[in-house]
Amino acid sequence: MAVQPADAVDLHLHTLASDGAWTPAALVDQLVAEGIRVAAVCDHDTQRSVLETMRRAERRGIHIIPGVEITTNWRDRQWHLLVYGIRPDRADEAAAPFRAVLAELDARLAWLGEDARQRFERSGRKLTSLEEIVGGRPLWPYHVLRAAIREGHAANLKTAAELTRQLGGGFNADLPLARVVEAAHQAGGLCVVAHPGRGDTVGVMTEADLEAMLAAGIAIDGLEGHYRSYTDQQTAEYREMAVRHGLLISCGSDSHAAKQPVDPKPWRAIWCADLLRRLGLEVAPLPDGEPVWEAGMPLATKPEPPPDAGSEAGVATNGAEPAATERHTYY
Template sequence: MTKKVYDLHTHSTASDGTLTPTELVQRAAEQQVSVLALTDHDSVSGLTEARIAAKSAGIRLINGVEVSTEWENRGIHIVGLGFDKTHQNLTALLQQQAQVRHQRALEIGLKLEKVGIPNAFDGAKKLADGEVTRAHFARYLVQIGEVKNEAQAFKKYLAQGKPCFVKSGWATIPLAIETIHQAGGLAVLAHPLRYTMTNRWLRRLIDEFKQWGGDGIEVSGCGQTPDQRHLLARWANEFGLLGSVGSDFHFPCGWIEIGKSLFLPENVTPIWTELNEKLNEKSG
């Protein structure tokens, strides 16, 4: 029997990815992915298209979203999986998040203008199918030759502490978890080792996430060292969290690929043990 390949964290043009939902699903099929979650930033607008493509490709699609939150003046991402995408509380939260993102984008555009880069908001908007994100500004800065690559755009202009960074005002983690649960889903702490904080702060974040009702933690991602994966596995067990896997794919590149090296250590309970019932209940 062929082992299922899961990827429960991916992005499309519905947020800051570069592939359409259909193209993303097609790439997942090429990578032999069996179960896929489309988890666009604060948006479920790509799920209908992705579901049609997944049915044709023989992939099981899980409703997903990556909710932006704030914790101790840091941006933290919470992935929701297996929810009812039409639930009124989830819809209301995502509408509020969209308003926050739009206002932030306008302010980033103004800050870029002040440092000598006019019309950045309009330029970024032309690159976005949905809400304008910092990634779209980064791509615009590359396009006009202001920086060599997107990483440089963040390092020079867009990252926290840089001249064009704008504090967001995202939802709190407890609100994100509660809303995901109200919509019938599971809440997962995304890519914990990507946040620039010490292990002591990370343990505090994970502990509070669990106390607030969080369900899982991303243990497996692309480009990890074995030590990093084992550390996350140990924390998953210590705090009683299910283990999730996700590439956090945004665009084709050499080091991040859909479904690549996404396996859990044997001692971790997979989040899909809980998701299976939700998959059966919410197939549409």
């Protein structure tokens, strides 16, 4: 696929396969509305929505990069790792270690979800809304937390998580960062540290953190240098940090649902051109003398949708569309 420098891309999107509320159909409709030509579905610890979204997007002229945001740990700290470029239907030997990573995460999360459910109910806290919230998906701890909030056992995800811990349960299935990076690389994937400048989740990544990670032999490929909450100063810092260490730069909104916390954002393709090229896309160069990025530079311009843009709503490509749940609080 050929991409122009000012074409819109968003390489960090979630669906109802993890903690989002976008269905593949609704997400594709929103990408069309935003004029986004290239996007990546990166649900937490699963790729269940990737193929469905790819099929729907292809009909609308949008290229979907297969991705996943894997919860990892390193040095007693959680790190979110965006892995790009590995399709979930890969059956070849090179992808076997990565398939094993996802399978282990799935099994751990299923066990933790059932364990949390039982702990809440044994404590006398009923979760009558849990089946509705799960909506036919695998039961994960996140769904138990949501049910606890709806039933009035907790005010928000933070307090629901604290209550889960008090009851002796857990909700994280982190895997070692080094193992995930190695498995992804064996399958030909690219590994990008998600939202390194966001301090309200797993903490800010400093340059010292990055240097220690690389010195330990954890060969990450890039940093999410453009993110929904960054100031221009943060964007400049992480772009420069990536350049100093020869790393790729990614751009992502981390959208989980409509306005939750934001809609997909039309980042300029040239801002993450090297990453897109490594993923097999052709990105045209800028004219000589034009800066790739500078403070105050606007997002890509949203084009007028074609009159026959249509909608994915109600169009099934692989059985019935999963029912959307309530608006979720997001990672």
